[in-house]
């Protein structure tokens with residue numbers, strides 16, 4: 001288990017002031033900036049592409065955690081790494097050749113994230129777990145910010161933590177969707193390393209206060225260590 005990392009999802013930011021909002025999140029002490037790329041095909045929403053990521057890259061020194069929610073991701077990996085993605089995530093549901101895609105991300109010089117929808121089983125990860133850099137478990141159905149955390153994903157998170165703890169070099173465990181003050185401490189106790197939060201950081205306008213409260217909740221929580 002690593003120290004908990006907060007990744008601020010700009011999906012809930014004011015896109016008209018994107019650089020300012022990213023810099024406010026950085027000043028508030030988030031660890032990463034999470035960028036949601038949606039194609040209107042894999043998910044029922046459209047967001048942004050490489051030029052906007054390049055603009056965010058110019059606005060912050062923080063690592064960019066890019067979450068691709070697009071069909072045919074194999075056509076676009078290079079563009080996203082060149083635009084500034086430090087971490088690049090693909091969904092297993094659209095990966096014809098998952099292991100190849102993840103290796104290609106690494107060869108391009110980025111860290112590789114494998115992402116699962118809430119209803120996609122952990123068994124789809126079996127072959128890639130020892131080599132991938134991070135596993136992102138979606139805790140809402142992807143496409144929109146501000147949705148409610150799906151409670152049925154709790155056992156999945158705990159089960160994945162057990163699987164990761166059995167590896168010599170475990171990837172990070174990230175969750176995305178409905179993370180907020182009411183559940184972040186319990187998620188940490190369940191063994192989550194990286195917390196994506198959109199509306200819980202950018203909602204209501206008090207970015208500094210929102211980040212401070214999330215951090216306080218994290219500090220109060222202690223992960224339950226697996227038995228030796």
Ligand code: DX5
Nearest residue numbers: 009011142143146178198199
């Ligand atoms: C949803 C996106 C999330 C979204 C999370 O498809 O992947 O990153 O921004 O938003 P909240 O934290 O508001 O649930």
Ligand code: ZN
Nearest residue numbers: 036067176196
């Ligand atoms: Zn996301």
